Amino acid sequence: MSENIKVSEVSEILQQQLAGIDTQVQLDEVGTVLQVSDGVVRIYGLRNAEANELLEFDNGIKAVVMNLEEDNVGAVLLGPTDQIKEGFTVKRTKRIASIKVGESMLGRVIDPLGDPLDGKGAIDSSNLFEMPL
Amino acid sequence: MDVGVLSMRYAKALIGYAVDNHVEDQIYEVCKHLGASFRQERRLRSVLDNPILTIDDKLKLIKAAADSKGEPCEEFIRFVRLVLKRHREGYLEFISLMYLDLYREKKHIGVAKLITAVPVGAAVEEKIRNVSQRALHAKGMELEALVDAEIEGGFIFDVNDYRLDASIATQLKRIKQQFIEKNRRIV
Numbered sequence: 001m002s003e004n005i006k007v008s009e010v011s012e013i014l015q016q017q018l019a020g021i022d023t024q025v026q027l028d029e030v031g032t033v034l035q036v037s038d039g040v041v042r043i044y045g046l047r048n049a050e051a052n053e054l055l056e057f058d059n060g061i062k063a064v065v066m067n068l069e070e071d072n073v074g075a076v077l078l079g080p081t082d083q084i085k086e087g088f089t090v091k092r093t094k095r096i097a098s099i100k101v102g103e104s105m106l107g108r109v110i111d112p113l114g115d116p117l118d119g120k121g122a123i124d125s126s127n128l129f130e131m132p133l
Numbered sequence: 134m135d136v137g138v139l140s141m142r143y144a145k146a147l148i149g150y151a152v153d154n155h156v157e158d159q160i161y162e163v164c165k166h167l168g169a170s171f172r173q174e175r176r177l178r179s180v181l182d183n184p185i186l187t188i189d190d191k192l193k194l195i196k197a198a199a200d201s202k203g204e205p206c207e208e209f210i211r212f213v214r215l216v217l218k219r220h221r222e223g224y225l226e227f228i229s230l231m232y233l234d235l236y237r238e239k240k241h242i243g244v245a246k247l248i249t250a251v252p253v254g255a256a257v258e259e260k261i262r263n264v265s266q267r268a269l270h271a272k273g274m275e276l277e278a279l280v281d282a283e284i285e286g287g288f289i290f291d292v293n294d295y296r297l298d299a300s301i302a303t304q305l306k307r308i309k310q311q312f313i314e315k316n317r318r319i320v
Binding site for chain 1: 172
C-alpha cells in the first residue's frame with residue numbers, strides 16, 4: 001500500500017484541501033460561563049445575544065440561547081455537560097438554531113444541528129430549506 | 134428565575150448608596166476582589182447557599198473573600214447584611230459583577246485583557262492601553278497582560294465584551310474544524 005502513495009500526490013491533495021481555508025482573524029462577541037448544571041449554562045456577558053441563537057465554546061461544543069436577561073443569558077448545551085467548566089469563554093455565532101430539511105436528508109443519520117454522522121459525506125444542500133428548532 | 138433582574142436591582146441600589154456615601158471607589162475594589170474570589174474558589178457560591186451556616190458565618194466568609202488587606206468598608210458590610218437577611222447570598226457573585234459594570238459605565242472605564250505566548254514589554258502595554266482607550270472614547274482603561282504559552286503564538290485581545298483572537302492555537306483549531314467539515318471525517 002505504501003509503495004503506491006507518491007509524495008507529490010499527497011502534497012497536491014493537501015494543497016487542494018488547504019485552498020479556500022478561511023484563516024482571517026475575527027472579532028467575536030464573547031461571554032464567560034458562570035454556572036453549569038444539568039445541561040444548562042449561565043453565561044455572563046453576551047448582551048446582544050438573540051433568542052435561540054447558537055453559541056460556541058472553545059472546545060467546539062454548541063449551546064442554544066433560551067433565556068435572555070440584562071447581563072447574562074441562559075443556554076442549553078448541545079453536548080456533554082462535563083466538558084464545560086465555569087470560567088470557559090463562549091462566543092456568539094450569530095446564527096439562529098435551525099435545521100435544514102429536505103429530500104436528501106432521508107436515510108441519513110444527523111446530529112441535532114443537521115450535520116451528518118454516518119460518514120457518508122456532506123448532505124446535498126441544493127434542495128434544503130431551513131427550519132428553526 | 135430572574136437572576137438578572139434581581140441582581141441588577143441590588144447592584145443599582147448598592148451603587149446609589151455608595152455614591153451617596155462617597156465610597157464607590159472602595160466598593161469597586163471590594164467587588165473586584167470578591168468576583169476574583171468567586172472565580173478562583175468555585176465552591177464559595179455553594180457554601181454561601183448552604184442553609185446550615187449562620188448569617189454571621191457567611192458574613193465572615195464574604196468579608197474574607199472581599200478584601201485581602203483587612204475589613205471592607207462599613208457600607209459594604211451593611212449591604213451584605215441586607216443581602217444575607219433577604220437570603221439573596223446566592224446572587225452575590227452576579228450582584229458584584231453588575232456593580233462593576235455599572236461603575237465602569239458611570240466612570241467611562243474600559244476593560245481589556247491581552248494574552249500573549251511570551252511577555253510583552255511595558256512600553257507595548259502602555260501603547261495598547263492608550264490606543265484602546267482612544268478607540269473606546271474611555272476616560273480610563275484597565276489593561277491586564279497575561280502570558281499563556283498554550284496559545285502557541287500571536288495574541289488574544291479581549292476588550293469589554295469583544296475578543297480579537299489572532300492566536301496560532303485558535304487558527305490551527307479552525308483549520309482542523311474546516312478540514313473536518315469539508316471531509317466529514319475526524320482527522
